Amino acid sequence: MKIAVLFSGGKDSNYALFCATHYGWDVTHLVTAFSSSPESYMYHVPAIELTRLAAESIGLPLIEVVTPPDPEAELMPLRDALKELNVDGIVSGALASEYQRRRLDQICQDIGIKSFAPLWHKVQRDYVREMVGEGFGIMVTGCYAEGLDESWLGKILDGEALDKLDRLHRKYGISVAGEGGEYESFVAYGPHMRRRVCVEYEKEWKRDSGKIIVKNAWLE
Incomplete structure (x- = not known):
């Protein structure tokens, strides 16, 4: 097919x-x-x-x-x-x-x-942890929810970051997977990719939300 x-x-x-x-x-x-x-x-x-x-x-x-x-x-x-x-x-x-x-x-x-839609109704917390465990490099490219400050922009999600997202979920009710638009992401590397995508960026932050502005990008 x-x-x-x-x-x-x-x-x-x-x-x-x-x-x-x-x-x-x-x-x-x-x-x-x-x-x-x-x-x-x-x-x-x-x-x-x-x-x-x-x-x-x-x-x-x-x-x-x-x-x-x-x-x-x-x-x-x-x-x-x-x-x-x-x-x-x-x-x-x-x-x-x-x-x-x-x-x-x-x-x-x-x-x-x-x-x-192979991901439809997957358990959101487990799904993101599964991706990180399988070697996907998930970069946060935009933040739009309470509890996600400028320091999250450009962060690659790891176990520590996922633990923080769990705490933010309990405190503010945000989706750990960002399904409610809390954050946007880009996969810089993973098991399905032959080369890592390297990104130079600036942070654009306005009041309580922001995104990365890509200045340069290339394949490692």
Whole structure:
């Protein structure tokens, strides 16, 4: 079965790709949506340009789609791109968002392909720990929740960081996996990648949230 993976460079799409290859599916393309809206609920935004280096490290061709800011129109370019790929289905990193899952399922129904979400309803705390244990280097690229201060930007998640996220979950109720938009991520290295993505960045922090601004990036 030929599959395209919706790829943001973040932890969820990377692990969905990792799962798809372990299922024995023929992953032919990665597809990245560059949203014109910084407030998009559908697409990942911070450091999205790093997907180009990540795809090179993974060794798969990357299809780039630019989407308009209007939520009602932002799915059209993705749907049109998928129609041209001649695949049997897509794999997404949807974890708990019914909004994302329903919209992707509708695209696939419209063009006659299947939609797979291998992470759907995984236990969020266990899932992130599983990724870290398997050697995924998860970098925090954006912070948007109480308890996540500027020091988290650029941090690579490890056991200590996950313990802190557990404490923040108990104190503030945030998702350890960032599923509520508490933080965004980029996978700089992992077992499915041939070379590490190195990133030079600056931190942009405004009041109680912030993101990294990529200044330079390259493959190690």
